[in-house]
Amino acid sequence: MLEARDTVEHEIWWEIKGGTSNVWYENWTKLGALNYVVPTDYPINEELVDVSDLIEGGAWNDQLLHQSFPADIAEHIKSEIYIDQLQGNWDRPWWMLTSTGRYTVNSAWNMLRHRDHEDSDFKQLCIKGVPFKIYFLLWRVLKGRIPTDDVLMKMKIPIASKCYCCSIPQQETIQHLFLTGQFATDVWQVFKNAVGIHMNLTQMKQVRYPCLKNAPFLWNELIDFLEGYKPILVSKIVYWNLPYDGWYKCNSDGASRGNPGPSSYGFCVRNCHGDLVYTECKELGINTSMVAKAMALKKGLMYCFENDLQPLIMETDSLIMKNVVEGIWECPWSIVAEVDIIKKLKARCNVLILHVYREGNSLAYFLTNLAFYFAGTSRFNSFVDLPSAGKRIINMDKQQIPNIRIRNAKNTSGMDIFT
Known part of the structure; x- marks a missing residue:
């Protein structure tokens, strides 16, 4: 130690x-x-x-x-x-x-121990419950460390190769012994039948795409069905709602390209009429999206507190951040300092922290992506300073023009996936 x-x-x-x-x-x-x-x-x-x-x-x-x-x-x-x-x-x-x-x-x-990158093939072999001798045998097969006839011949050992497991003898190789040989094929077929895998498109459809109901089993009919298949889309109308009379609203967002990767945050403050008060966006360097969203919430709340923009509604499209700040979920260590500041500021001012869909957080989302194209911190104190795309979002929000949230349905029961 x-x-x-x-x-x-x-x-x-x-x-x-x-x-x-x-x-x-x-x-x-x-x-x-x-x-x-x-x-x-x-x-x-x-x-x-x-x-x-x-x-x-x-x-x-x-x-x-x-x-x-x-x-x-x-x-x-x-x-x-x-x-x-x-x-x-x-x-x-x-x-x-x-x-x-x-x-x-x-x-x-x-x-x-400076662990190397995991090999996906070997990771699938090492499964809890598999006896070590089985895992070790499979490892030797993948590494070619089985003394089959082809391996012995590479070692200059003269031998007449013959597989004794097949009715029609062939050269004994690792590929033949464990995969392509008659005996290996029969063994694999037994296990495939036991778990319902027949290595065809129908079985793949049932396992990978269970939402495709009533699909035919004949090959030609199945191809026609898949070519004409249309996913079920569920839509929901999302508004950016004006704050109460005399209130302010601050929308915040953060993003990371790679998670972790290049990250940024952005927030915007508007009054009860939907008019812009202040916006800010900044690139944060290499970070996770969670850190970026926490930083956006902290910076937005600090600005409103320092400029006495109260009472205030803070909106974020991260349900995780909302639940962490409210103490419903445990706080990850990477944002504990930011969350601690948010909680202290929340206790000292009149603020509501709400969750909103991304479609209702369009301006903050726009600012977050805008930060990737500018070095340092970008600030806009008036509507006329904003890029044209930001102006369009503000005008749409003030006129209460809705945004449409569209998602693929996860089931066919008609249930609303937005609940």
Whole structure:
């Protein structure tokens, strides 16, 4: 354990509670331990011990931050790590190799042993309940490590090859012995019949596409049926609803191309008449969509709180985010800092957090994708500053023109899949 400590410690993120984390040797910025992040020729202030030394009056000490760290790290700390008031508790550790933030021996072992990429073929062999000797035999077959006649002949061993399992003897090879031979074919047929697999289009249809009811079994009729098949579509009308009289509405969204991959967030604030108050979008670098959506919700709520835009309705198209903020679902460690800020701001202002379909979140969705084409942060303070596509969305929302949400039906019972 002591030998692995130096490696494992980098996978622990410390959430600031009382500022007890070590400034240089513990990961409290999500960038890693700063002793290994700052340039090697950068002077380290050894007088800084705990994170609380960087906090003065419930806020970051700007002068000390810029004196102690490079400019990019200092700006990251000020903008990404929110300090409201130290709670006097120990900082909380989160294990970054699991989504829950809880330590598991399995995740630590997989990290320490530098596991290679999984081979999909071998992964299908190693199934719980399969005896090891069967798994080992199949592994030898795939690797060609069975002493069949063709393998022995490659080793310059003279032999007259003959398969004794078939009525018409052929050369004994791994392919013939386990797949194409008469005996192998009979064995596979027994197991295929037992599980209802006959290796034809009809059986594939029943397994992969159970929603295709009343499909014929004759080949020609089945082809005609599939060519003329039309999926059942379910539609729903979705509006962007105007907020109550005197209220504001903030729509937020986040996206990641790759998950994790290049990500961005966007939010927009409108008044009770549907007129634009403010919009903002920004690219976040490599992140997950969950982090991007949490960042969008946090930034939108912080802007409305700082500018006293209350009472407020916050809308997000992420049901996960809504349930996490309300405490219905457990919060993943990767967004625990953002969710903590959202909860604190929610308790200090008059705000409702609601879930909305993406079709009712069109402007925030547009801004999120717009951020991928601009470096830095894009802000629009008036309707005339917006791109033409954004103006069109605002005008449609103000006139209460509906959006149509269309999805393939998952069943044929006519039930509404949007419930």
